[in-house]
Amino acid sequence: MTATNHVPEQLLRISGPGTAPVCAPGTVGDELSPALAEELAGLLKALADPVRLRLYSRIAGARGEVCVCDIQDVGVSQPTVSHHLRKLREAGLIDCERRGTWVYYWALPGRIDLLDQLPRP
Amino acid sequence: MTATNHVPEQLLRISGPGTAPVCAPGTVGDELSPALAEELAGLLKALADPVRLRLYSRIAGARGEVCVCDIQDVGVSQPTVSHHLRKLREAGLIDCERRGTWVYYWALPGRIDLLDQLPRP
Structure with missing residues (x-):
């Protein structure tokens, strides 16, 4: 020794x-560079909530866009749904467009693919 | 209409x-079930910190186990490193074993694979 x-x-x-x-x-x-680790941590924080994950999974799992009326039934109030959807938008995970009464959401592929940068055992 | x-x-x-x-x-x-969303949110919270991500990436990116002395240089104090490693252990992402002076860490494959349950656009 x-x-x-x-x-x-x-x-x-x-x-x-x-x-x-x-x-x-x-x-x-x-290993992740410090800059990439910061970016990925921000992405994970945006997703690290059960309601946000359910909303995101409904949007990302859809083929194409979905009406907010089809995804908002997650057991929380409508303002809370709006808050979570705004967080997902700010994180660059989804985007939306209002058409008449309804707002339509779709998932953006680029940002979520950051998850692939995390080494797996 | x-x-x-x-x-x-x-x-x-x-x-x-x-x-x-x-x-x-x-x-x-x-879409994620409520139960799976809860579990995945916990996993993401455990990872959603730049220092934890860097430590995890060093451990998961290694072939086999790594000595703590080889991964702890992430710009924070040694107690802070220990705190982050404990969080990763509590989340079931890594495990460790003390041998003499040093503690050796390795990544556990099962838990991180929960990420694959998240639908992608």
């Missing part, structure tokens, strides 16, 4: 199992 | 574009 205590950390990182008994049986792989 | 104003909502949902001028050009597709 003593012989490897002074091996520079970088050497420990790139050495394999068995050769670096001090602290490095694995290697650190792909 | 008047003729369709009294069509039951269910009929509007299953009718296609053009046949339901009142409010339903699209159809609501796959």
